[in-house]
Amino acid sequence: MKLDLGLSENEEMLxxxxxxxxxxxxxKEVVQNLQDTDTGCTTELWQKMAGLGWAxxxxxxxxxxxxxxxxxxGVLLEVLGTGPLPGPLxxxxxxxxxxxxxxGTEEQKRQVLPAIANGSQVVTLxxxxxxxxxxxxxxxxxxxxxxDGFTLDxxxxxxxxxxxxxxxxxxxxxxxxxxxxxxxxxxxxxxVTRLPGYLAGQTFEVKMDSVRVPQAALLGENANNLQALESxxxxxxxxxxxxxxxxxxxxxDMTILYSRTRVQFGQLIGRFQRVQDMIIEMVNQLDAARWxxxxxxxxxxxxxxxxxxxxxxxxxxxxxxxxxxTLAHRVFSGISYAKDHPASFHTRASRSLxxxxxxxxxxxxxxxxxxxxx
Amino acid sequence: xxxxxxxTEEQEHFAGEVREWIKENIPDGLVNFRDPMKKxxxxxxxxxxxxRRLGKKGWLFAGYPPEYGxxxxxxxxxxxxxxxxxxxxxxxxxxxxxxxxxxxxxLSLGTDEQKQRFLPPxxxxxxxxxxxxxxxxxxxxxxxxxxxxxxxxxxxxxxxxNGSKIFVGGIYAPPNQFLLLTxxxxxxxxxxxxxxxxxxxxxxxxxxxxxxxxxxxxxxxxNGPTADSSPAIKHQVFFDDVRxxxxxxxxxxxxGWRVTTATLDVEHGGGQSAIPLENTAxxxxxxxxxxxPRIQRRLKENPxxxxxxxxxxxxxxxxxxxxxxxxxxxxxxxxxxxxxPQLGLYTKIIGGEIIESLARxxxxxxxxxxxEWSLAEDIFEVVQRAGLCFAPAGTPEAQKIIISRxxxxxxxxxx
Numbered sequence: 001m002k003l004d005l006g007l008s009e010n011e012e013m014l015x016x017x018x019x020x021x022x023x024x025x026x027x028k029e030v031v032q033n034l035q036d037t038d039t040g041c042t043t044e045l046w047q048k049m050a051g052l053g054w055a056x057x058x059x060x061x062x063x064x065x066x067x068x069x070x071x072x073x074g075v076l077l078e079v080l081g082t083g084p085l086p087g088p089l090x091x092x093x094x095x096x097x098x099x100x101x102x103x104g105t106e107e108q109k110r111q112v113l114p115a116i117a118n119g120s121q122v123v124t125l126x127x128x129x130x131x132x133x134x135x136x137x138x139x140x141x142x143x144x145x146x147x148d149g150f151t152l153d154x155x156x157x158x159x160x161x162x163x164x165x166x167x168x169x170x171x172x173x174x175x176x177x178x179x180x181x182x183x184x185x186x187x188x189x190x191x192v193t194r195l196p197g198y199l200a201g202q203t204f205e206v207k208m209d210s211v212r213v214p215q216a217a218l219l220g221e222n223a224n225n226l227q228a229l230e231s232x233x234x235x236x237x238x239x240x241x242x243x244x245x246x247x248x249x250x251x252x253d254m255t256i257l258y259s260r261t262r263v264q265f266g267q268l269i270g271r272f273q274r275v276q277d278m279i280i281e282m283v284n285q286l287d288a289a290r291w292x293x294x295x296x297x298x299x300x301x302x303x304x305x306x307x308x309x310x311x312x313x314x315x316x317x318x319x320x321x322x323x324x325x326t327l328a329h330r331v332f333s334g335i336s337y338a339k340d341h342p343a344s345f346h347t348r349a350s351r352s353l354x355x356x357x358x359x360x361x362x363x364x365x366x367x368x369x370x371x372x373x374x
Numbered sequence: 375x376x377x378x379x380x381x382t383e384e385q386e387h388f389a390g391e392v393r394e395w396i397k398e399n400i401p402d403g404l405v406n407f408r409d410p411m412k413k414x415x416x417x418x419x420x421x422x423x424x425x426r427r428l429g430k431k432g433w434l435f436a437g438y439p440p441e442y443g444x445x446x447x448x449x450x451x452x453x454x455x456x457x458x459x460x461x462x463x464x465x466x467x468x469x470x471x472x473x474x475x476x477x478x479x480x481l482s483l484g485t486d487e488q489k490q491r492f493l494p495p496x497x498x499x500x501x502x503x504x505x506x507x508x509x510x511x512x513x514x515x516x517x518x519x520x521x522x523x524x525x526x527x528x529x530x531x532x533x534x535x536n537g538s539k540i541f542v543g544g545i546y547a548p549p550n551q552f553l554l555l556t557x558x559x560x561x562x563x564x565x566x567x568x569x570x571x572x573x574x575x576x577x578x579x580x581x582x583x584x585x586x587x588x589x590x591x592x593x594x595x596x597n598g599p600t601a602d603s604s605p606a607i608k609h610q611v612f613f614d615d616v617r618x619x620x621x622x623x624x625x626x627x628x629x630g631w632r633v634t635t636a637t638l639d640v641e642h643g644g645g646q647s648a649i650p651l652e653n654t655a656x657x658x659x660x661x662x663x664x665x666x667p668r669i670q671r672r673l674k675e676n677p678x679x680x681x682x683x684x685x686x687x688x689x690x691x692x693x694x695x696x697x698x699x700x701x702x703x704x705x706x707x708x709x710x711x712x713x714x715p716q717l718g719l720y721t722k723i724i725g726g727e728i729i730e731s732l733a734r735x736x737x738x739x740x741x742x743x744x745x746e747w748s749l750a751e752d753i754f755e756v757v758q759r760a761g762l763c764f765a766p767a768g769t770p771e772a773q774k775i776i777i778s779r780x781x782x783x784x785x786x787x788x789x
Contacts, residue, residue, distance in 0.1 A: 001378065001379050001380065001381060001382060001385055001450055001453055002376040002378050002382065003376065003377065003378070003379065003698060003701065003702055003705075004375065004376045004702065004706075005375055005376075005377070005698065005699060005702040006375070006702075006706065007375070008375075071375055256781060256782070256783055259783045259784045260782070260783075260784060260785065260786065268784040268785070269784065270778075270783040270784015270785065271784040271785075272784075273774070273775075273778075275783075275784070276774060276775075276777075276778040276783050276784070277774060279778075279781070279783050280716075280719075280774055280777050280778065280781075280783075283712070283716070283777075283781065284716065284719075284720060287696065287699075287716070288692045291692070291695035291696065291698075291699055292691065292692070292695065294375055295377050295695060297375075298375045298376065298377050299377075302376075302378070308687075312687075312688055312691060315684075315688070316688060316692075364680075364681065364684045365680070367684050367687070367688075368680035368681075368683055368684050371660050371663065371664070371683055371684070371687055372660070372663045372664055372670075372673055372680060372683055373664050373670075374670065374673045374674055374677070374680060
């Protein structure tokens with residue numbers, strides 16, 4: 001029994017650096033200004049984050065990254081989630097780099113991973129389609145062989161952070177299974193359009209109309225990389241969950257502070273038991289999210305079986321973030337609906353990220369299958 | 375971070391010692407009942423005997439100071455003891471007792487003489503103790519005590535106690551002593567009018583009557599075994615001009631609320647940490663869901679039931695994880711006073727919900743005890759316990775009040 005749920009010295013240092021970064025460089029105004037942008041980030045912020053080594057946080061040192069654990073990535077993303085600071089750090093540096101690591105050939109890893117790590121390439125996944133599902137079986141994007149490479153045709157929908165991407169990893173049906181193609185964003189026939197909607201966040205439509213890519217764009221050596229894709233998604237999910245944990249934590253903190261200052265009916269609102277009930281429920285949601293997430297990260301880092309934990313963490317955390325932001329609005333009421341109120345940033349993030357890599361219904365179904373076989 | 379609970383080499387070595395001890399000291403004829411109402415006096419005495427033997431070894435109060443008969447061992451070894459007891463199906467500690475609540479206040483507020491007198495018999499498992507706090511008019515409003523303990527006019531070293539307590543005690547009366555909360559001053563302000571005693575239970579003027587309940591259970595322990603879950607019986611205790619000497623008073627005449635708060639901190643989840651065990655009943659239930667053809671048929675016919683299986687799994691996992699967190703917080707000397715009552719609150723709420731989920735999945739089989747017709751027989755224990763989960767150690771609503779204060783909602787945090 002080595003039970004120790006505290007952060008390591010390195011993780012504490014990373015957390016401190018990240019908190020300083022948020023205070024100085026990602027203030028409320030910065031976060032607000034990024035809300036309705038295509039990239040969710042500025043070049044300046046992105047370079048700063050890359051300079052801190054965050055863009056390559058889980059990429060092994062031999063490929064130019066810092067080779068940190070998933071738990072460390074979780075610690076970092078949790079702090080960014082308190083903003084919540086949007087941008088492609090998760091989509092590219094966690095999910096994108098994981099896919100390259102799992103699916104790429106040695107040569108592809110040597111080419112792409114250092115570029116992700118230094119921030120010069122932003123590689124995000126375009127997987128889901130108009131028949132929305134995170135089941136790879138639902139993929140209909142077609143790929144055909146041409147003389148010197150492949151041609152892609154189809155539509156990807158709800159491609160997260162594609163607006164900030166320099167390259168997309170397109171999952172397509174090859175006939176032999178699901179192939180993964182690294183596609184330059186500037187390819188002819190490829191268009192990336194932000195999906196409208198206040199709560200949509202940075203999600204995009206990606207249209208591919210006879211997009212030609214070279215032979216080398218196919219990740220790995222065969223036309224079926226389904227397992228690599230699933231494995232990369234599995235490893236990335238709890239890091240995304242940690243971002244939501246940070247969101248829940250920020251909501252709890254701001255709501256408790258408000259309960260100590262806001263007076264109605266001549267007393268602090270935190271003295272009303274119905275208000276207390278809502279805040280306690282927020283704290284319960286936060287702590288359920290936090291500990292399912294961090295145990296899952298630990299299991300993955302320690303190479304323990306983690307399938308059940310991954311589904312549980314995503315189901316619990318997506319629901320918790322949604323619920324915590326709803327409850328925050330109920331405690332704050334009017335003021336929290338102002339466009340510049342941080343609770344509203346979290347509400348947008350909790351809605352737009354709810355379905356990213358599978359919503360609670362999807363993960364609960366998968367969990368039920370693991371538990372019961374049905 | 376490290377969530378692992380596998381034994382270290384040192385723990386494995388100690389576990390061998392514990393297993394050896396168990397083999398030699400668990401008496402023949404001990405039976406584990408899913409329905410505690412089936413426990414005979416003889417069976418209860420066997421558990422008391424295990425307690426005495428554990429006490430002699432120093433393992434009954436394993437984490438407490440050895441100079442009073444405690445074991446003085448750390449949480450890593452205490453975890454091994456409880457896990458090894460669980461493996462043989464015996465709860466740890468093996469019998470219902472409230473002495474654990476008295477120990478903290480005696481250590482912090484008792485005189486040296488009281489520590490010498492009270493602690494060794496408790497630590498050695500020689501005495502049983504009931505907590506006597508709840509009264510007809512002092513339920514959630516614990517401070518509203520009506521049982522008077524007033525100093526005698528002439529013999530000032532004696533208190534005269536009159537009043538009654540309700541919903542107290544374990545299966546077999548009488549215990550050896552009471553942890554007794556009383557009102558020592560009828561005029562003084564609330565919270566400053568109380569006195570706490572650790573007093574013998576056989577003084578003249580004390581009457582103990584059984585109070586049957588409709589279902590068995592103690593706390594909503596949905597993870598790990600409880601000590602000997604208590605049966606569908608509690609007691610009323612009446613005091614008629616009972617004389618109690620002041621040497622049984624813990625703290626001062628008006629320190630009762632301070633002592634109560636210290637005991638409630640333990641009862642609400644503070645005190646010495648205990649690392650939660652796997653929820654074996656839920657684990658076996660999930661296994662049954664996978665393997666029992668009747669349950670499989672129900673799940674396939676109505677896939678909505680899968681939601682209930684997932685609910686049960688996730689909530690018991692959250693209880694397990696928060697238990698680990700609480701143990702880690704206590705063992706690493708941190709302060710987070712909301713986590714104890716939070717776990718208590720959540721355990722109670724999901725205790726009720728789990729029965730509902732089970733009833734959806736298993737149908738009426740949920741409520742029958744182990745017979746040839748059982749679908750998932752171990753579940754009966756969870757159903758029994760969770761069925762009576764809201765009252766003990768404070769209602770969920772009372773626990774929310776404690777959590778609010780601990781989180782300083784609507785008030786300045788204490789520095």
